[in-house]
Amino acid sequence: MAENKGVLVYGELSNGKLAAITTELLGCGRKLVDDLKEELSCLLASDTVGEASKEAIAFGADKVYIVEDASLKQYQADCHMQVVEKLVKDVSPRAVLMGQTAIGRDLAPRLAFRLEVGLATDCLDLSIDPETKLLMQTRPVYGGNAQATFASELMPQVVTIRAKAMSPIERDESRKGEVIPTKVEIDMSKVRTTIVEAVKEEVVGVKLEDAPVIVSGGRGMGGPEPFQTTLKELADLLHGAVGATRPPADNGWVPEALHIGLTGKIVAPDIYIAVAISGASQHVAGCSGSKNIIAINKDSEANIFKEAKFGVVGKYEEILPAFTNKLKELLAG
């Protein structure tokens, strides 16, 4: 096998455009290849890739491999695996970067086990060891109660990276790069699962991942109602979104799409208002990237106060309405 060189980003499209996570992966990959003095490649596989290939170059890619096939429109593991497996073998990178997204979580372990190499999922930090040139991979473990740094000497080193953990480089349309249309014959006889139906469960209002302000409630809210009234009123006032910890989602008080945490959405808004949230590690893992965490909790010892910049200790039922009213007044004046 050829020497493993360079970094390959597995790109994702969102509504036909380059997904935010992919710009973050390219930003991270750019730094790594600059340290290595090697090349950054990006794979984009879909039914049509279009302008996204140029965007990938503007965000740092040297080479963009595009694979277009009708069977790639929707993510289907057994189709996408054929593409990524072939491309990784052809390009022979030293590292493959994927997002810790719905697709990355599903695809990266398949790829690593297929290639018989190591994988670190949900990485927060990556760096190149100057002596060995190995990728050092740091990820949270024990629900965020610790972090672990891994390295694998098997090539390529495969990682998935948490959303918002890395920054894109500044978009530059004048950057030069090469778009390489690539043909992969997809063998449909190897596709062993059938997607019978895809059902959308739309959430109205601002999307959690895009919201600059999130007002989030925990088990302490006691039921579904406050999510639709007290929390929503504050979120609306601040043009933000309502979120939740896992128990409200598991109890059906809110749709799963509002669940923030290790196994739900990972968010990093400017302002995260945590209401009646104790701050369990697995929830904090989903919101610790927020610029300002503000906590309201009746237990002064709650872990959330270790994360928060500002806090009030007491029952949210008494604190929150007064907070919202005062804020209304201040914002109007």
Next chain:
Amino acid sequence: MPGVNMIVCFKQVPDPEAPPAVFKVAGNKMTVPPDVKPVIGQYEEFALEAALKIKDKIGGKITALILGNKLVRDVIKKALAVGGDELILLEDEAFEEGDSWSTAYALATAIKKTGEYDLIFCGRQSSDWDAGQIGLGIAEILGIPSVTLARKVEVSDGKARIERVVPDGYEVVEVAFPALITVTSELGALRYAALKGIMTAAKKQPIVWKPADIGLEPAQVGAAGRRTKLNKLFQPVKEAKCEIIEGETLAEAGANLAVRLRQAKIL
């Protein structure tokens, strides 16, 4: 045999709901005080429930398979107490400190030894290392299809029909046996064990396999069989510097918080 032949893989972990302060790293290993009880990983409990729901409906056999060392019988026998038929332990010092690769490899090898199976269930990720690789890894090693993040699983005519959670809703996916399914929390909590189940479980002895029993050398399992090297386990120091806003009443404290946030130009 009528019904569905199912295997559920699970793990014993320190209670992930324990207060964050009890988790301490010492000598590159995670330690918890003895009063933090081990439990079955939360996602594997959902996996077990997925199998039990199928057994309720159309019958079959559930083999619970666990890998580790010094497994606490009272904890892991819960898999039998809730309705599992058989409990197999891959239990040996050599299985300790594995990574996703060596763990999945040992589990897959043990599954081959059990013989015929229709469905394998795993949790979406463990409740300690959170890697989310084992299920997909087992399926790759066995060369069978896999479907992740199931919130509902139904079985008919040698096929599983799975509702799979995706970011904006769910997909309905069909796959023929044999297949592997990873399960997420929306499937629903594991049922409580009935008294009769607890009594049956107490009398039943688990099967214990060492590496040699599944045809593996100690060098192929646990720490020796790793593909990834753990360089460092550490706990980043968090500086707690929360400014607590007070007031004569809680309502006043709430209003003061609004004033303070405006003043700090946060809102």
